[in-house]
Amino acid sequence: MSNWVIKGLTTGIKSTRYPRVEETAAGTSPGLPGAVTLPPELAQSVVARCPTDALELGPAGVDVNLRRCINCFRCVRGANSPVNWDRGYECAVAVNHDDSGIDGFGTAFRRSLQILVVDAGDCGACLNEVKQLNNPYYNLHRLGFFLTPTPRHADVMLVVGALTDHMRVPLRKAYDAMPGPKRVVAVGACALSGGVFGRSFICAGGVAEMLPVDVEVPGNPPPPLAILHGLLVAVGRKPSAGSR
Structure with missing residues (x-):
């Protein structure tokens, strides 16, 4: 134990400088697939490799529904014509808002945010x-940003998981108990679309079926910096990766 204390004192606590500086450390993000232009025959073969229908045939080749992507890498590993792959982590999207972020939350929340x-x-x-x-x-x-165990103090609800039938009522009660203004950040493929579990008799097809989702963070699982980007988008400190 003493060795760990000594090492900590000598090396110091090294935190990422994101979002002030772009994080370039190796292994920061597994990345996500991107659309690619392919002939119809090749596009069909790539789409067939996806187990969750995240890949779709588009007018020019293969389109990607990131809500359903589970990071299985089958579209790039072993594929004759792999899709494009983006190793970035700023992939959070403000839903039903413009690309500059979420309006109406107020500047008071930008550096004092309680997260449930x-x-x-x-x-x-x-x-x-x-x-x-x-x-x-x-x-x-x-x-x-701070975590809180009670919805009474929460400004943002961060939801993970496929929204099982047993969690529908507790989730709704927690949301209703939050004071306004409030935001919902859905994290991961399961929270966005049900992932490999939903839509089924026991799981919903995403949190948006029950709550108004403001920010979506794709990935399975998304890396910490992607989740952090989603929180920054929620308070308007970072632009959205796009609109959906």
């Missing part, structure tokens, strides 16, 4: 990535 994390039936992957935000490397507190 709700496990709506997560397998543990996305929830583990959310937990990483509290470690010294990501240190979300430096940005004015």
Whole structure:
């Protein structure tokens, strides 16, 4: 134990400088697939490799529905004509808002945000990535973001998981207990579309079936910096990756 204390004192706590500086460390993000122009025959073969229908035939080749992507890499590994792949992590999207972020939340929330994390039936992957935000490397507190255990104090509800039938009522009650203005950030493919579990008799096809989602963070699981980008989009400190 003493060795760890000594090492910490000598090396110091090294936190990422994102969002002030772009993070370039290796392994920051597994990335996400992107659309690619292909002849119809090749496009069909690539689309057939996707187990969750995240790849779709488009007018010029293959389009990607990131809500359904589970990062299985089958569209790039072993494919004769792989799709484009983006290793970036700023992939959060403001839903039904313009690309400059979410309006109407107010500047008071920009550096004083209370976040309620709700496990709506997560397998543990996305929830583990959310937990990483509290470690010294990501240190979300430096940005004015704080976790709260009660919806009464929460400004943002961050939801992970496929929204199982047993979590529908608790999720709605927690949302209704939050004071306004409030926002919902859905994290991971399961929260966006049900992933490999939904839509089914026990799982919904995404959190948006029950709550008004303001920000979507795709990935399975999305890396911590992607989740952090989603929170920054929610308070208007970072632009959305696009509109959906």
